[in-house]
Amino acid sequence: MQLPYDQRESLILVGASGFSYADAATICEVAIGTIKSRVNLTRQRLAALLAINRLDTHGPAPTTRAVLNGTGRPDSRKV
Template identity: 65%
Template sequence: MTPEPDLREALLAAVPGLRAFAISLSGQVDKADDLVQDTLLRALSNLHRFERGTNLNAWLFTILRNLFHSEYRKRRREIEDPDGSYAGRLKVQPEQGSHLDFEDFRTALFQLPSDQREALLLVGASGFSYEEAASICHCAVGTIKSRVNRARIRLAALLNVDDVDDLGPDSMTRAALQG
């Protein structure tokens, strides 16, 4: 719809004031120009809502202000990430896989002889030194080292773990199986 010539002239006359207001709101000339353009498009598409005889500039400035605030609210939740590096850091391991891995680990752990399981849990999961674990179990340090080593080998076999890459993201499993 083409506006009447006098309304068209009034719209064009309002552009410098709209642009100045848009620059003061956005702080950037290119964004201000886009905002003025969007304002004029919105005004032209809603020209039937403008009441003749009222203040055209006030109506246009209101449209511009509302567009700016709508855009601001929308962009406030957005993060600029032109190269995708931020989005790349947001990935999360799926939870169901680690839950199933933990269940497999628990099942395998309880297949170990109790003395090996105890030594492995003290050293691998609880973080005690071999000396501290030996003191807790009332045995020699060499015995604890031997039990932990045999437990790790047996657990790796039960879980079909050939190397460190097979362990997955679970830190408890890694601690129990690594030396």
Template identity: 55%
Template sequence: MTLEPDLRDDLLAAVPSLRAFAISLSGHVDRADDLVQDTLLRALSNLHRFERGTNLNAWLFTILRNLFHSQYRKRRREVEDPDGSYASRLTVQPEQGARLDFEDFRTALSTLPHDQREALLLIGASGFSYEEAAVICGCAVGTIKSRVNRARSRLSSILKVDATEAIGSDPVIRAALHTAR
């Protein structure tokens, strides 16, 4: 790509001001130099969008500012970890345990009487209040509470758990087995 000599001179003349602006934005000379370089590359690749006769410096400063903010947003989500110590501390719960827990839960849930399973799913999994579940099932609130309690007790017995902490991280299972204190 060949540039007109006047345009090339204007771009080169803008570099010191761009660099000073980039340093003031980033606070780091190395980042500022990279930012100026990226600005010039972007300007050259989009030179066809620049309207001749308008303010070249304003256009360049706008590009630099936009690049800085884009990099800032990206950098905000990143963690500097040059020695890998942060990455070595990251852990992820294995998925297979939760899947196995859920399958055991589904199997145990299918053994419950229909009215208990329905009440438990309305309260524990769907998030309805006892009053709302009573209206849905067409029975008294006390009946719903009793069905949920019996269902939770039976599931705890089938799954051989004494506390919801013994079950994996699946929120549906935790909600269904959660006992009122």
């Protein structure tokens, strides 16, 4: 299953490229709420596709977790 283009674009702009939601909305020529919705939906879909359990301490690399968590930076987990 592949993610729709608009969802991939939104996640790449916000999650990987570091654009703000407002800047991503301007680039995509949509409302800021649309970008927020797309990014959230895409993060959920990716987590499901990758079978990622956010509580799993042995899961994906820190950068992957950061994109899925929406923090823009690797989280520091306490084990």
